[in-house]
Amino acid sequence: MSEHSEHIVSPIVYMVIFFALIAGTTVTVLAAFQNFGQFNIVIALGIATAKATLVVLYFMHARYSPRRTQLVIVCAVFWLAIMLALTLSDYQTRQQHLSRIVPPAALYRA
Amino acid sequence: MHRTGELYGQFQTLEQQKESSTLGMWIFLVTEVLFFGGMFLTYTINRHQYFTAFGIGSNTLDIKLGTINTGVLILSSLTMAMAVWSAQVGKKGLVTGFLIATLALGTVFLGIKVVEYKQKFDHHLIPGHGFDVWYQVDNTKPETEMGKKLLDDEREELHKATLTDPDIQSHAQLYFSLYFAMTGLHALHMIVGAGLLIWLIKLSMRGRFTPQYNTPVEIVGLYWHFVDIVWIYLFPLLYLIDRHR
Amino acid sequence: MSTAPLVPEHELPDTHYLNATYGSGRSIRAWLLTTDHKRIALLYLASVTVFFFIGGIFATMIRIHLLTPGGALVSPETYNKLFTMHGVAMIFFFLIPSIPAILGNFLIPIMIGAKDLAFPKINLLSWYIYLIGGCFVLYSFGTGGLDTGWTFYTPLSSIYSNSAVTPAVIGIFINGFSSILTGLNFIVTIHTMRAPGMTWFRLPLFVWAHYATSLVMILGTPVVAITLLLAGLERMFHLGFFNPSMGGDPILFQHLFWFYSHPAVYIMILPAMGVVSEIIPTFARKPIFGYSFIAASSIAIAVIGFFVWAHHMFVTGESTYAALAFSFLSYLVAIPSAIKVFNWTATLYKGSISWDPPMIYALGFIGLFTIGGLTGLSLACLGLDIHVHDTYFVVAHFHYIMVGGAVMGYVGGLHFWWPKITGRLYPKALSRFAAIVLFIGFNLTFFPQFILGYLGMPRRYHSYPPEFQVLNVLSTAGASILAVGYLLPMLYLFWSMRYGKVAGPNPWPATGLEWKTDSPPPTENFHVTPVVDWEPYDYRNRPDLGLAAGGPLAPAHGDD
Numbered sequence: 001m002s003e004h005s006e007h008i009v010s011p012i013v014y015m016v017i018f019f020a021l022i023a024g025t026t027v028t029v030l031a032a033f034q035n036f037g038q039f040n041i042v043i044a045l046g047i048a049t050a051k052a053t054l055v056v057l058y059f060m061h062a063r064y065s066p067r068r069t070q071l072v073i074v075c076a077v078f079w080l081a082i083m084l085a086l087t088l089s090d091y092q093t094r095q096q097h098l099s100r101i102v103p104p105a106a107l108y109r110a
Numbered sequence: 111m112h113r114t115g116e117l118y119g120q121f122q123t124l125e126q127q128k129e130s131s132t133l134g135m136w137i138f139l140v141t142e143v144l145f146f147g148g149m150f151l152t153y154t155i156n157r158h159q160y161f162t163a164f165g166i167g168s169n170t171l172d173i174k175l176g177t178i179n180t181g182v183l184i185l186s187s188l189t190m191a192m193a194v195w196s197a198q199v200g201k202k203g204l205v206t207g208f209l210i211a212t213l214a215l216g217t218v219f220l221g222i223k224v225v226e227y228k229q230k231f232d233h234h235l236i237p238g239h240g241f242d243v244w245y246q247v248d249n250t251k252p253e254t255e256m257g258k259k260l261l262d263d264e265r266e267e268l269h270k271a272t273l274t275d276p277d278i279q280s281h282a283q284l285y286f287s288l289y290f291a292m293t294g295l296h297a298l299h300m301i302v303g304a305g306l307l308i309w310l311i312k313l314s315m316r317g318r319f320t321p322q323y324n325t326p327v328e329i330v331g332l333y334w335h336f337v338d339i340v341w342i343y344l345f346p347l348l349y350l351i352d353r354h355r
Numbered sequence: 356m357s358t359a360p361l362v363p364e365h366e367l368p369d370t371h372y373l374n375a376t377y378g379s380g381r382s383i384r385a386w387l388l389t390t391d392h393k394r395i396a397l398l399y400l401a402s403v404t405v406f407f408f409i410g411g412i413f414a415t416m417i418r419i420h421l422l423t424p425g426g427a428l429v430s431p432e433t434y435n436k437l438f439t440m441h442g443v444a445m446i447f448f449f450l451i452p453s454i455p456a457i458l459g460n461f462l463i464p465i466m467i468g469a470k471d472l473a474f475p476k477i478n479l480l481s482w483y484i485y486l487i488g489g490c491f492v493l494y495s496f497g498t499g500g501l502d503t504g505w506t507f508y509t510p511l512s513s514i515y516s517n518s519a520v521t522p523a524v525i526g527i528f529i530n531g532f533s534s535i536l537t538g539l540n541f542i543v544t545i546h547t548m549r550a551p552g553m554t555w556f557r558l559p560l561f562v563w564a565h566y567a568t569s570l571v572m573i574l575g576t577p578v579v580a581i582t583l584l585l586a587g588l589e590r591m592f593h594l595g596f597f598n599p600s601m602g603g604d605p606i607l608f609q610h611l612f613w614f615y616s617h618p619a620v621y622i623m624i625l626p627a628m629g630v631v632s633e634i635i636p637t638f639a640r641k642p643i644f645g646y647s648f649i650a651a652s653s654i655a656i657a658v659i660g661f662f663v664w665a666h667h668m669f670v671t672g673e674s675t676y677a678a679l680a681f682s683f684l685s686y687l688v689a690i691p692s693a694i695k696v697f698n699w700t701a702t703l704y705k706g707s708i709s710w711d712p713p714m715i716y717a718l719g720f721i722g723l724f725t726i727g728g729l730t731g732l733s734l735a736c737l738g739l740d741i742h743v744h745d746t747y748f749v750v751a752h753f754h755y756i757m758v759g760g761a762v763m764g765y766v767g768g769l770h771f772w773w774p775k776i777t778g779r780l781y782p783k784a785l786s787r788f789a790a791i792v793l794f795i796g797f798n799l800t801f802f803p804q805f806i807l808g809y810l811g812m813p814r815r816y817h818s819y820p821p822e823f824q825v826l827n828v829l830s831t832a833g834a835s836i837l838a839v840g841y842l843l844p845m846l847y848l849f850w851s852m853r854y855g856k857v858a859g860p861n862p863w864p865a866t867g868l869e870w871k872t873d874s875p876p877p878t879e880n881f882h883v884t885p886v887v888d889w890e891p892y893d894y895r896n897r898p899d900l901g902l903a904a905g906g907p908l909a910p911a912h913g914d915d
Contacts, residue, residue, distance in 0.1 A: 008195065008199065017188075025180050032353040033353050044347075045343075055339050083144070091158070093677055130546075140574065148578045151607075284594075287588075287596060
């Protein structure tokens with residue numbers, strides 16, 4: 001049950017990460033005003049993921065954590081991916097989007 | 111179980127205690143990922159189906175406030191990380207200072223959020239019987255030429271959207287239901303985090319955090335950074351859907 | 356009772372967790388504010404039993420109602436409420452907490468040689484959360500009932516139902532956190548609190564099973580929590596997340612719901628598998644066959660269980676391609692499940708089997724679980740499922756898993772560890788009889804339902820065509836026998852707490868670490884921190900247990 005000796009991250013690293021995050025936010029806002037077609041969402045989520053990764057690795061010390069902690073993080077992402085991917089596999093392969101058919105308004109009881 | 115100093119009775123060593131608490135917090139964060147994940151899935155499916163309505167809804171959000179709030183939250187993450195560092199190197203005064211800064215920034219975030227919610231309330235954009243995407247364009251009296259032009263653009267955009275999505279009222283309402291559910295739940299996590307910070311500040315003022323014992327600061331830090339990460343995703347997904355139109 | 360004991364009479368230890376004083380003495384407060392995992396387990400035992408009774412009463416009323424084709428007891432509306440409330444009480448408040456929160460709570464720290472769980476206060480908190488959730492649900496039962504089915508499908512639950520859905524949804528939402536915190540506590544405990552020498556592959560299989568269960572609890576439960584929260588918000592504020600008339604998608608609700616609720620089945624069955632993996636080697640007097648395969652298959656079930664959920668939705672209008680994929684993936688769960696059954700059977704082979712009561716429950720489990728599992732395979736088959744979907748075939752299938760599997764494991768586990776929990780033995784002949792009554796009653800109740808379902812009787816209907824009456828009467832008759840099978844253990848276990856023969860530390864005898872401490876254990880579980888230097892289930896090389904390797908068995912204690 002030996003633990004790695006605690007790794008102290010220097011404040012300089014924190015500052016660098018902070019400015020990277022602010023830069024990421026700026027870029028994401030600027031990019032949103034440009035029309036990249038389908039790629040707007042890809043860019044937005046790409047930057048968000050990059051920012052989140054920086055937070056996890058440095059602010060949350062995942063880079064310096066034991067393997068077990070890193071495995072826990074991977075599990076979280078993996079299970080989220082299962083949920084998203086398998087559900088979307090249904091939506092992407094439906095012959096017809098049933099839910100797009102608007103039922104008669106009478107069905108709705110306010 | 112009896113407690114000796116900082117060591118709770120069920121543990122053999124402080125190291126084991128620290129290891130357990132940290133692992134516990136990480137596992138809790140896994141459950142949080144899946145908790146928010148369910149909402150992100152709901153969001154994804156609906157946004158895919160009703161892109162126009164979601165774009166309309168998204169464009170009513172105040173991007174300035176949203177961006178500022180993102181900055182505020184990232185800054186609060188920095189101060190939180192610095193609080194952990196101060197505890198690790200044993201600067202007791204700095205721990206308290208950074209914790210108070212984090213709490214203050216968290217409060218600023220929530221305050222800005224209240225302003226934004228108030229706007230939505232004024233514009234009849236709260237889901238329910240009073241919901242009306244047209245309310246703002248129909249009822250605003252523009253004062254400047256610029257304001258009038260903006261309003262005309264907005265009206266034009268709504269008209270166009272109605273052509274692609276006849277039931278824009280319902281579907282924009284879906285967007286706002288998700289907006290309030292997601293940001294509301296996020297804000298709730300911020301409030302819980304603020305409560306935890308107050309508890310830490312109290313302990314810190316008594317000088318409890320030392321290089322040997324700082325687990326509470328560290329695991330509350332993990333939680334706080336996680337809440338930050340949720341917002342890092344919420345911001346582009348809610349504010350930046352269709353800004354380039 | 357036999358008069359000439361073959362081993363010396365045991366005596367209860369002077370102080371143990373039941374009579375130890377925690378500052379405030381033996382008062383009720385010492386129980387309600389305890390952080391001792393053993394006492395919390397007993398608090399769970401009491402509250403879970405209450406919900407088992409409530410669910411049981413609803414089940415009884417359902418079976419009485421179905422005695423005649425037109426319905427013998429209640430109105431159609433009330434019938435809808437009966438099966439819903441039966442499901443909610445049994446699944447969320449009995450089956451899910453049963454083995455983990457009672458036996459798991461009691462045993463995991465002792466089995467790994469720890470003084471307590473990693474977070475004792477959180478453990479107590481999760482019991483209170485369970486109670487608060489339970490109160491909300493009971494409030495819903497008492498004020499208008501619940502008629503949506505335990506699945507809370509929208510838009511029925513969010514718009515059309517006139518029953519008390521909101522408090523029930525809130526109650527189950529709250530209760531979810533009890534489950535999450537229990538799972539979190541177990542995982543951390545198993546990672547960080549093991550005694551010196553207790554390596555991962557010396558862990559009892561019960562602990563492995565609970566590790567897998569906890570994975571499902573922490574990864575699945577948050578999703579159902581958020582889903583029910585959204586459905587509740589939809590009902591309270593007329594939102595449209597899952598409401599088709601407002602653009603929402605009810606099938607999305609089902610995806611989210613089953614993402615948890617299918618794996619939830621493994622929350623119920625995995626711990627029972629863990630119990631059986633302990634009982635079988637003990638009473639076959641053999642090391643378990645394929646230890647690492649059983650351990651790995653628990654984890655495999657927990658993981659694969661997350662890939663199969665949409666097989667509950669074959670007829671909802673989900674994509675045919677997705678349905679095909681989910682059908683195929685569902686078959687995969689059969690592999691680790693079968694690995695377990697084969698390994699248990701191989702453990703029995705050439706073992707010197709003693710027919711103690713826990714063993715009878717465990718053998719019953721293997722048989723019933725196998726039937727339930729194999730019929731599950733036929734339901735995973737896309738074509739067959741469309742034929743028998745929403746019929747009594749499905750009802751029979753999942754009762755074979757949940758009642759024949761999970762409850763059989765739970766009752767068997769209670770019998771196995773009862774001497775450890777209370778320090779006393781129960782009358783053995785009576786409990787053998789009860790186990791057999793349970794087995795017969797169970798099969799008589801649920802086997803006819805397979806036939807009914809195959810013939811086409813739909814579930815959740817308050818009436819049925821007259822030609823189904825014979826099988827329905829048979830099922831109700833079985834249910835009354837089943838009820839006796841549950842009441843008997845409740846009575847004699849309760850009786851034995853005071854009047855049972857003192858058991859001694861290791862009455863069966865078994866090899867696990869929990870049998871090396873007193874019965875009942877002291878508050879700290881062990882007088883000295885144990886050091887583990889033996890392999891698990893090493894029945895061949897344990898002369899200290901009085902079991903000669905391969906030779907005839909020395910009777911461990913006087914028969915009743």
